[in-house]
Amino acid sequence: MILRWVLALVLAMAAGIGVLWSLTDGFSALTAEAARRQSVARQPRAIPDVRVLDASGRIQSLDANLHDDGRVAIVNFFYTRCVSLCLAQGSLTGQMQQVIEAEGLQDKVRLLSVSFDPRDKADDLARYATRMHAQGDVWQFMSFDDPRQMQAALDLFGITVIPAPLGEFEHNAAFHVVTPDGRLARIFDLDAPGLALQAAQDLAGTAGAGS
Amino acid sequence: MTGRWPVRPWPAWAWAVLAVLCVALAVGLRTLLTARMSLHMLVQIPLLVLVGVFAQQAWHAVRAGRPQRDTHGAGWSINEYGLPGLLLVSLVAAGWMIPKALDDALLGGAVTWFKYLGLPVCGWVLQASVRRANIIIKVFFLGNFCWMSAIVGMVYLDQPVRLCNAYLQDDQEWSGRGLIALAIAWPLAWLLTEIRPIWRFLHR
Numbered sequence: 001m002i003l004r005w006v007l008a009l010v011l012a013m014a015a016g017i018g019v020l021w022s023l024t025d026g027f028s029a030l031t032a033e034a035a036r037r038q039s040v041a042r043q044p045r046a047i048p049d050v051r052v053l054d055a056s057g058r059i060q061s062l063d064a065n066l067h068d069d070g071r072v073a074i075v076n077f078f079y080t081r082c083v084s085l086c087l088a089q090g091s092l093t094g095q096m097q098q099v100i101e102a103e104g105l106q107d108k109v110r111l112l113s114v115s116f117d118p119r120d121k122a123d124d125l126a127r128y129a130t131r132m133h134a135q136g137d138v139w140q141f142m143s144f145d146d147p148r149q150m151q152a153a154l155d156l157f158g159i160t161v162i163p164a165p166l167g168e169f170e171h172n173a174a175f176h177v178v179t180p181d182g183r184l185a186r187i188f189d190l191d192a193p194g195l196a197l198q199a200a201q202d203l204a205g206t207a208g209a210g211s
Numbered sequence: 212m213t214g215r216w217p218v219r220p221w222p223a224w225a226w227a228v229l230a231v232l233c234v235a236l237a238v239g240l241r242t243l244l245t246a247r248m249s250l251h252m253l254v255q256i257p258l259l260v261l262v263g264v265f266a267q268q269a270w271h272a273v274r275a276g277r278p279q280r281d282t283h284g285a286g287w288s289i290n291e292y293g294l295p296g297l298l299l300v301s302l303v304a305a306g307w308m309i310p311k312a313l314d315d316a317l318l319g320g321a322v323t324w325f326k327y328l329g330l331p332v333c334g335w336v337l338q339a340s341v342r343r344a345n346i347i348i349k350v351f352f353l354g355n356f357c358w359m360s361a362i363v364g365m366v367y368l369d370q371p372v373r374l375c376n377a378y379l380q381d382d383q384e385w386s387g388r389g390l391i392a393l394a395i396a397w398p399l400a401w402l403l404t405e406i407r408p409i410w411r412f413l414h415r
Contacts, residue, residue: 001287004289005287005295007289012302023306023311023315024309025311030309160377
């Protein structure tokens with residue numbers, strides 16, 4: 001009889017640990033953000049085709065843009081009215097731009113900042129680019145043209161945008177390394193722009209060797 | 212009855228009504244209750260646990276009215292002292308303090324089902340186990356839950372970054388405060404219920 005009790009105890013322990021194991025993706029992630037990054041690193045995701053608007057007012061498909069450009073893109077998401085997270089993200093991206101120029105990586109890697117705020121039109125993007133001292137050939141700005149397509153793209157990237165008071169948004173931020181074939185290959189934390197750049201360079205190297 | 216309940220024990224239907232009320236609130240108001248992290252963690256999830264607790268109380272009241280076979284002669288039950296049950300429940304409780312669980316519960320997949328079905332089951336197991344547990348085991352598991360809740364609350368309160376992608380930063384801080392408050396209020400409330408028999412003993 002006591003054996004049955006010991007068995008029940010072991011089963012309860014196993015079931016409880018199983019619950020913890022599955023809730024944390026096998027004890028590897030405590031937050032949805034960490035889980036998203038690991039999942040992308042294991043299995044690159046194909047980005048759904050979305051129409052984007054650039055700072056010159058041109059509407060084009062993101063897929064075509066990535067393909068025609070041919071460089072690996074380091075993508076981040078922002079909105080031009082943001083006064084907190086995006087500013088930090090923007091200044092880090094500015095530093096990456098300097099590194100790209102200093103090391104002559106312009107023909108392999110570019111930077112792409114995409115706005116998820118429907119209020120951001122071409123002139124907002126252009127103004128923001130000027131404010132950030134962006135070099136047009138290295139760092140480009142876009143916003144989504146269609147809200148439904150935007151949601152699909154944000155879902156794929158794993159970006160959650162929540163409207164906050166005073167016309168602000170709360171959103172997660174990171175550097176997303178996207179290959180010219182339209183795949184999200186890696187995600188890096190904002191405090192690791194060097195790693196993002198390195199990964200982009202590596203991917204550009206392998207893509208270049210492949211073609 | 213052994214005098215666990217100082218007043219006359221409630222009839223089964225009263226417990227059943229409470230359980231149904233909790234289901235109605237937790238499921239009926241789910242959009243509202245999952246809109247904020249603090250409500251999700253500190254209102255909806257406890258309500259779902261209470262569904263099981265009250266349902267078990269109702270079941271117990273039904274059984275208490277019937278003649279029972281003597282289970283004590285049969286030796287150890289599989290949930291003797293409530294240990295296996297309390298172990299399971301405290302591991303599941305730890306799981307629901309992980310930010311990823313709260314985010315995943317919003318996606319409508321397996322974790323959502325685990326929340327709506329698993330938590331009432333846990334509540335049932337909890338109540339059935341507490342009934343079998345002696346005071347040392349109760350103190351151990353309650354203490355264990357409370358330090359866990361307080362520590363997680365402090366982490367939520369102190370984190371400069373959002374832990375849940377679906378929830379706002381200030382809401383995360385409110386959840387932290389709530390978890391710390393829970394870690395203080397629950398043992399105090401429990402102490403009050405345990406103090407009554409002592410009080411009565413001293414004043415008889």
